[in-house]
Amino acid sequence: MAARHRVKPPIAKALIAWYRQGHRDLPWRRTNDPYHIWVSEIMLQQTRAQAVIPYYEKFLSRFPTIEVLANAGEEDVLAVWSGLGYYSRARNLRRAAIAIQAAGAFPSGYEAIRDLPGVGDYTAAAIASIAFGLPHAVLDGNVLRVVARFENDAADISSERIREHFRGVIQGWLDPHEPAAFNQAVMELGATVCLARNPLCLLCPIATWCRARQAGTAGQLPVKLRKTAPVRIDSVLLLICRRGRVLLRRREANARLMAGFWELPTPEHLPGARVRETIGTFRHSITHHRYTFAVARASAVAACDCFRWFPPVEIGGVPLSTTARKALRLAAIL
Ligand code: SF4
Structure with missing residues (x-):
């Protein structure tokens, strides 16, 4: 000093x-x-x-x-x-x-x-x-x-x-x-x-x-010694559409991050989903986590209460996660 x-x-x-x-x-x-x-x-x-x-x-x-x-x-x-x-x-x-x-x-x-x-x-x-x-x-x-x-x-x-x-x-x-x-x-x-x-x-x-x-x-300068190493994570988001509507999942009210936000489901949320094709990928960073998301068209047979079908025009009126926004833009839905 x-x-x-x-x-x-x-x-x-x-x-x-x-x-x-x-x-x-x-x-x-x-x-x-x-x-x-x-x-x-x-x-x-x-x-x-x-x-x-x-x-x-x-x-x-x-x-x-x-x-x-x-x-x-x-x-x-x-x-x-x-x-x-x-x-x-x-x-x-x-x-x-x-x-x-x-x-x-x-x-x-x-x-x-x-x-x-x-x-x-x-x-x-x-x-x-x-x-x-x-x-x-x-x-x-x-x-x-x-x-x-x-x-x-x-x-x-x-x-x-x-x-x-x-x-x-x-x-x-x-x-x-x-x-x-x-x-x-x-x-x-x-x-x-x-x-x-x-x-x-x-x-x-x-x-x-x-x-x-x-x-x-x-x-x-300046000198910053304590750096957290980036962690790279690959993940998949499912784009499930039916009769012009998109399936979104609401995050739990007690979720640590973005509680109550709507997001695209992942295969872990819908184990029975059938993935058809990947339409693209995008990157997203949260603090030191570096995600690469693949957006895949899929179909699913069942969904619980936390899922809802949205016409695209209604999506702008609800809290939407940033990853869902990026994925829906990639799919030209937003
Ligand atoms: S304050 Fe920053 S921009 Fe200004 S002379 Fe010093 S190093 Fe350069």
């Missing part, structure tokens, strides 16, 4: 000026409404900004206020979230909306925001700074990369202690008078300039003071 004393460079000033010159025009950057910022930050937790945009717009058009979200059924919220993945985020948004409605107003302090279901340090700092102007610096993977490179610090960012150290560094950079602009600027820098593979140092507003740039070590 680097512990250095030097004249503090005007990092915040340079970042904010660069950000104001021309950042990406993302819909959640045009507002400081806490509800809108909150929804966008939850969606951005595991998803790239460009992929979030259509979901963000659809979600706010369907649930324009916290009250509408709080009064919606979980199934409706999951259906709108379908395709975005990590569905506990949608469940937590709804749970938090119910708590906010009961409290009468969106919480306006960092700790109270942090207490909402599904909100961690990063999201609480983003909402507190952007919606309420509070001086809390954000720290996510992009920001960790910027700080580690700027400081030319090769400490292991998978260590909680090191991340806390970097949290202190970025908090020290923050301009307490402009926390919203500062946080958005440093996030923008990590997302568009200080890229993981090929940092665009020539375009970087803080390159003058960047120690990794001076040392030529940017490509080796």
Whole structure:
């Protein structure tokens, strides 16, 4: 870990000026409404900004206020979230909306925001700074990369202690008078300039003071030692159609992942199914699991209560697993 004393460079000033010159025009950057910022930050937790945009717009058009979200059924919220993945985020948004409605107003302090279901340090700092102007610096993977490179610090960012150290560094950079602009600027820098593979140092507003740039070590930073080896899994999804309808299976209400979602059955769900032909394959990753799914046309003779036949037009209105969505697209049904 680097512990250095030097004249503090005007990092915040340079970042904010660069950000104001021309950042990406993302819909959640045009507002400081806490509800809108909150929804966008939850969606951005595991998803790239460009992929979030259509979901963000659809979600706010369907649930324009916290009250509408709080009064919606979980199934409706999951259906709108379908395709975005990590569905506990949608469940937590709804749970938090119910708590906010009961409290009468969106919480306006960092700790109270942090207490909402599904909100961690990063999201609480983003909402507190952007919606309420509070001086809390954000720290996510992009920001960790910027700080580690700027400081030319090769400490292991998978260590909680090191991340806390970097949290202190970025908090020290923050301009307490402009926390919203500062946080958005440093996030923008990590997302568009200080890229993981090929940092665009020539375009970087803080390159003058960047120690990794001076040392030529940017490509080796940050250091993350604890890596989980990928696990490769082959699986089959059955596409069973009858009279223009598709057979879907509902996941158990107590399933650890995606409880209550509709999915395509596998041969394990329907041991009597007869597989006819494979129509294609697709890949899907969940954390370190790397799946290859083959989609096979099949017929089945029996099904229990957890199965239902859906006309294709109705499939968009139910929570659908991402793998089912990919398979049905492959089969040109969605
Ligand atoms: S100079 Fe390069 S490595 Fe340093 S912060 Fe800027 S983009 Fe990242």
